[in-house]
Amino acid sequence: MKTKLLTLAAAALLAACATPTLQIDRTHVSENQDSRAQFLILHYTVLDFDRSMKVLTTGGKVSAHYLVQEKPSKVYQLVDENRRAWHGGVSYWGGATNLNSASIGIEIVNPGFTETPMGRVYAPYPQEQIDDVIKLVQEIVARQGIRSDRILGHNDIAPGRKQDPGPAFPWKQLADAGLIAWPDAAQVQIKQAIYQVAPVPDAVWFQKRLAQVGYQTPQTGQLDTATREVISTFQMKYRPADFSGNMDAETAALLEVVTTPGGMLMKKPLPADSRPRSEY
Template sequence: MKIRTRLLALASAFFLAACATPSHQIDRTHVSENQDSRVQFLILHYTAIDFDKSLKVLTTGGKVSAHYLVSDNPVKTYQLVDENRRSWHAGVSYWAGATNLNAASIGIEIVNPGFVDTPAGRVYAGYPQQQVDEVIHLVREIAARHRIRPDRILGHNDIAPGRKQDPGPAFPWKQLADAGLIPWPDPALLEIRRTVFQVVPLPDIAWFQQKLAQVGYQTPQTGILDTATREVLATFQMKYRPTNCAGDPDGDTAALLDVVTTPGGMITLQASPATTDNRSPY
């Protein structure tokens, strides 16, 4: 009986050891040069609620998430989702032919109350400078890590115009441009185009729609100034002319669109020492 028990124990141990041994081995000594990060886009959002509510919604049963959350007071960056995993932040989305950007993007939520509608019109909340500095630092780190193209650092409204407004016209995109993170219209060329559009007839709606689609927006191509076209125009204006983003197809917007879609019309600055900080990684 003792011999039988020992034989059974030995057989069990052998079986368990066999199960623990991989059925095959993979040679990982050859690494292809033909690859890049799955992360192709970086999307900025505002939460429209305070920090405590934002953290709860983004980490529990709210059906939404983001890779990072940047608080406002005190300013601090929280990582909520590993960059190698998909967070649920973009939803139905489109940019320059790419769709459903959750699978190819990193999302940053910025704590900000968003907007309130008043009798005088919609009013958007500003961003504290320290929070903007934190976002710039975070964007620089992520973009460098994944080699994200500057023209693919976008707002939620860019990839879902009309459906989303964040990060809104109060977000200082120009500071990201000054930090060398995103391209910006060449000011000299823009001044020339503005002068031109002061004297020539305003292009038709089909021209505006074609230019907006060329930028990357999902835009109707009907030649009609419908609600969807106005929403895309307003989104474009939020970034490049935030003081007037009513969605009107005026000469100043035409000049901006002309420069943005002209080869060489968008310039990306080299980050200066003033825009590069030496803080420890988040």
């Protein structure tokens, strides 16, 4: 009986000392807010599915919000969208840095590239995997309100240091799905014809235009290694057949159209359950 009384007394004492739960009034909601997720970054894993899953979920000190398997295609969520995943590293886009804190990362299972006597060969993406990536991006964009010009590759935010998702990734399909804008082909053709007979712009012009797009670009006035890497990254997206990093007529035409008001076309977004089949 004595033990029981002591237990009851201790319980009463603890109850008396407990801090009351803070009552918070949540009836007033500010209009001045938006999503913490301002960017969506696409990667390839360089590993097979099993190793990708292990690295992204265990002690690899790297993670992503989503992992998209190749065959059969399947989407896995590894990190809640409201939490920060460790996928971007040192990064920059349009003046923003440390993009892990403001982005959602999608890792796509793909081996990346193989070095061969003929140069690097990038692995293709199965179409069913790309279909799932597009659907996933559609849903995230609808949920988070991410701007189309902030749907980027890892190489966009870290040119030279990173190559993923690489030239084999079909950015044009994202444009066809109404997720990103795409250079007006007619305008590119006109500009390219001009640059094929007139001098191609110099490194100063290329560096300023690439910085205008959003890339972290040296402003040295020289076609240095870092500038070539940024040009190559730009080419991987808009002209993947040749991403040599050279300042040629077609690249100048593309870059001028991309940075000129009215040069980028945006399709009407498709429903999340539709495949990208429409035309401009």
